[in-house]
Amino acid sequence: MAIPFSNTHLRVPAGFRNLLEGLAREVLRAQPQDVVGFAAEHFQALLEERERGRADPAEWGARLEDVFYNEPPCRDEEEPAPEELPLGEEELEKRRRAAVKIQAAYRGFRARREAKQLREAVSQESWA
Known part of the structure; x- marks a missing residue:
């Protein structure tokens, strides 16, 4: 993410987007009156799950983003490349x-x- 009219570029930490999307999904699902308190409880529950050894959503999101941005696209072997089409x-x-x-x-x-x-x-x- 870049700040307009600035030479500073801020980089979003790996997995952060996934955490925020999860929070937004839960807020929309639960429609809480106190969104900040709900967010605190949500992140506390995620922290407890991570400490119990279960999946860490931030780490999972970082791996997913890494695969999405750094892996070559999958292609079926049967499908000819565009330059090979007659x-x-x-x-x-x-x-x-x-x-x-x-x-x-x-x-x-x-x-x-x-x-x-x-x-x-x-x-x-x-x-x-």
Whole structure:
């Protein structure tokens, strides 16, 4: 999470998001009058479960986030990769035309940029 207009970047601790989602779910389920007291009781119950040796939601959430963000996506072996799909002649021709248009647009951009630089250089020389 970054703070707008600041060069400081705050990092959310691993598993913290999972804890807050669990708290939000329980608050919505129970609809307590005293949300702060309910949160204190909720976290106390989680702490007691962790001390008894049961699953730690923060650790579980951290592992889940780690797998989600750091593991490569699963893919069925039978499914061919996108580059291995056979393309018909029409599709190949469409892609060739698109590539030509992109290349032409880029070349035009480069030519206009060079022309602008030349105009600026000539105008600076005329002032000198």
